[in-house]
Amino acid sequence: MESASKVIRFTRARRAAFGQPAGPVDDMSTRLLAVAEQRDREAFAALFHHFGPRIRAWLLHGGGDAGKADDVLQEVFAAVWRKAHLYDSRRAPAAAWIFAIARNCRIDAFRHERRPEFDPEDPSFQPDPAPEGEQALAARQRSDAVRAALAGLSEEQQEVLRLSFYEGESYTAIAIRLGIPLGTVKSRARLAFRHLRAEIGPQWGALQ
């Protein structure tokens, strides 16, 4: 590959970060930062090899054929490469950020819609309040906490989340598939989220 010559090696500091599994940022997030800050192709390839096959499998679950899935996959990683500078490792682990990009590309490609999204640069945007006393969990800890809390959900709640996020099914489709009322699907989703919030802490917004 002609790109090999363009590879910028990790800095010593980054290598040190890889050696600290309990650090505030996980390996994939560290690599995404390397793409953002140094246009690091080796790090980008690592992200591609880790997330690429998973996102492709996820796209195929959404009902696309292989050709379409590869096309959307390319679009996802083109966006990861281009928009890496927008990634904020304090807010989200790489997996969540890449999931959000993949979700948007899927909506674009399969539903032919542009997903309505808020714009932090909009004059009407209500900015986050200044952070108060308690510091939010680092992205890595959030991710670990969510993983642990998901395992503590009931089977029924896990199923609704999996069908929503992984299979990309609407609540109506889930209700039909499981043979249960729409209201039951929605309340399972709400209960699952309430449980996650309770496990992870109040920094997720104290509402409802």
Add this chain to the structure above:
Amino acid sequence: MGRIAMTIEHHVSDDLLIAYGAGTLDEAMSLLVATHLALCPACRAALELAEIVGGVLIDSAPPGAALDEALLEAAVSRPDREDNREDTRQDIPPAATGPFVLPRPLRDRAGGDIAGLAWRSVGGGIRQVPLVADGPGATARLLLIPAGKSVPAHGHRGFEATLVLAGSFYDRGSWHRRGDVGIADPFVVHQPAAGPEEDCICLAVTDARLKFQAPIPRLLQPFHGI
């Protein structure tokens, strides 16, 4: 309007945030959720949680087959389709610095802020701008209810969500102001009224046609189209 402090009391429900985060919500309801998110930092924090759930589920799924290396190179050199589209969004009329009544996701969809839109009377002084109207699914429209006026009493075959953008409305015991979302389930019959201080502008999303209680006055016939 703009960056003044607001206190939102009525939020979008977690099931809507999850569906928006998962990407399974229809376009009309996504428009409402995205607009609420522009005005509500607390719900943005909850959306981050939903996206972390998505990330964890993708990350822990079996990886499937390895990828063709050519896809990697193609991704890096792919032309920027999305940014070309961003350009078309810049075509929106003047006053680009605001303050705007309609936050960004709505301005993009409507093609500008409230003053420049084609408001159509639906009777009773109430005016509307349809935003998502086609197909059998959910519909989204902007409604302008004159200060102090009520919407005719109606029930629902489906689910109705109303997001306030200007003024206020009173419904079933509570006031809703900018950023607040009112939810009416299929069995609710209600008659929301605009507050007296100024015209109420809101985004109304319904996933089925409304069902009016009384025979509809001729004047309000077009409203029945809702």
